[in-house]
Amino acid sequence: MKLCIFGAGAIGAYLGACLTAGGRDEVVLVARGTRCAAMRGDGVRIQRAGRAAQAVAVACTDSPRSLPTQDVVFLTTKAHDAPSAAHEVAALLGPETTVVTAMNGVPWWYFADLTGPHRGATLRSVDPGGILKDAILASRVVGAVVWTAATMVEPGVVQVREAMRLALGEPSGADTERLRHIRAALEATGVEVVTTRDIRAEVWLKLWGNLAFNPVSVLTRATLSGIARDPGGRAAVRAMMVEAEAVAHALGVRFPVDVDQRISMAEGIGPHPTSSLQDLDAGKAVELAALSGAVLEMAALVGVATPTLALVHGLAQLRVRDIVPQANVGAITSR
Template sequence: MRYGVVGVGGVGGFYGGMLAKGGFETVFVTKQRYLSVFKDKGLTVESYKHGKFTVKESGKVVFTDSYDVLKDCDVVLLCVKSYDTESVVQELSKVNGDFAVVSVQNGIENEEIIGRYLGDDRVIGATAFIGSYLKEPGVIVHEAAGLLEIGEIDGKISDRIKHIAADMEKAGIDVRISKDINYTLWKKLLWNVAFNPYSVVTGVTVGQMLEFEYTRSILKNLMLECKKVAAAYGISLKDSTIEGYLKSSSDLREYKTSMLLDFERGKPIEIEGITGALIRKAKRKGMKIPYNECVYGTVKFFDLQRKI
C-alpha cells in the first residue's frame, strides 16, 4: 500500500516516519513554509523506543505541499489538529482519488466531518495513545507510549483494516485493531478531556497534576462527567479505565500535554475539539457537566487573554 500523511507534527511525523523507515511508499503533505526544511534535511524522529532516525526524500518518500500528490495513495493518515479538520477535508475532497482516510486526531467529531465530505465508506477511525511533539520543523520527539488503535466505523474487521495493521506492524508501529472504534474514541476522549485542558489551567505535567490531592480529584470528576455523557450515547466506559488513567504510566508522568505545549508556544489549542465537543454532546442530551464547563470557560478565557 502507498500511504499519505497530512499534518507532519508530533503524531503524523512519528507514524509517517515509521512507515517510511519501514520501506513503505509515503507522501508527506506539509505546510509550504516548512517544505524546504523537509526537502533539505528530511524528517528526523528522536524516539525513546526506536532511537533516532531520519528519512529523506527518495523514490519512495515524497515531501510536498500539494494535496494532489495524494491521488495515487491507498490510505491517508489525517493528523491535523481538530480545528483544521473541515478545511483540510474540503481540500482532500477535491483530489481525484479514492483513498481511505484514517483520522488520527483528538476528539469525537472528526469522523463525521470526513464522512460528510468524502463518504462514510472512506472513513477509518483511530486513536493514538502517544506522547510525541514537534521539537522544530522536521524534528519529532517521541517520549512516551505509541499505541495506535484503528477500526472501521461499523466495527467490521475488513480486509483493508487487516492490511493496514499488518503494514504498520511490519514498520514497527505498536498497532491494534479495534472491534468498536466508537468506544475507543470515547475512551481516548476520557483522558483528553481531563488532562489536556486542565493542564492549561495548572501549567504543569501529568505527574504533577496526579500527585496533588485536589487536582487529582478534579481530573477524576472531569472524567466521571465524560463517562456519564458517553453512557447517554450508548457507550459504557469503565471505572477501571478512569482509575488506570489516574495512576498513569511512568513514561507519561513527566509528560506535558499537547494542549499545554501549544498554549505555551502561542499556537491555537484544541479546546473546541475536545471539551467543546463533549459539552455539545451533553447539551444534545439535556445534560449539565459543570466541571467540564468550568474548565472550558477558564481555558477559553486564558486563550482570549493571550490574543489581546
C-alpha cells in the same frame, strides 16, 4: 500502496517516518512552511531517551493538490484544522481511497452509523457547517486512536517519550479487507496495532483523559504527572471525568478501566506537556473544541449535566483567547 500523511506535526511526522522506514509502501507527508522545508532537507529526526537520534529521509510536500490519487490518507491534522483541509484531502481521493482519521477528540463521523436517536447528528464543535461530513463520506473512514507521547521540539525533530500504538476500527464495527491491509502496512513498520469492533469506545478512552487534562494544563501549565500528583489538580480532572463518564454511558459506551485507573495511565506518562499546552506555548490555536467542547455538546444532546467540565472549559477558553486571540477553542456550553 500509496499512503499520504496529511498533517505532519509530531504524530504525523513520527507515523510518516515509521511507514517510510518500513520501505514497503510509497509514502508522502503533507506539511507547511518551515516544517516542510526541514523535512525535505533533513528528513524526520526522531529523538528517544538513551538512544542515538534517528533520521529518516521522507517525501514531503506543501502542495497536496499536486499529488496523485492515494490509496490511504492518514488525516493527522489538529482537529480544528481539519475542516479547512477537507477539500484538499477530498482531491486525493479515488473511488477506493480510505481515510484513516488519527486526530485527538471526537471525530466528525461519530454519529454517522450509530444506532439510536442521535444517528446522523453533526457536532458543530468539530465540523462547523458540516464541511467534513460533505467532503469526506463516512463510508470512506477507518477510525484510529493514536497512543504515544511525542513532541515536535523544532521543525522536523520529534522527541518521543512513548512508543506508538494504534487502535484501528471500522465505524460500523465490521472486519473488512481494507482494515486488514492498513493493519498489515503499519505492523510491517514495527508499530503496535490492535483492531477493534468498537472504535468509538477506544476514542472515548483516550478522550476521557484529554477532555480533562488538556484544559486543566492550559490553566495551570502543569504536565500530565504534575496534574495527577497534585491534590487540587487530581480532584479537578477526576470531577470532569466522572461527568464525562455519564455522557459516555448515555451513549452506550462503557470503559474498561475506572476513573482512577485512567488518571494513573496519564500519570504514568510522566512530566509530559499535553498537546494543548504545547500549542499554547507555541502561540498556536488550541484544540479544546474537539475535546472538552465536543463532550459538552454531546452532553447537551443526551441531557447530562456537566457543570465542572463546563466551568473548566470556559476558563480554559478565556485563557487561550487572552494568549492567542485568533484561536478557535469552541464556544460550547452546557448545563
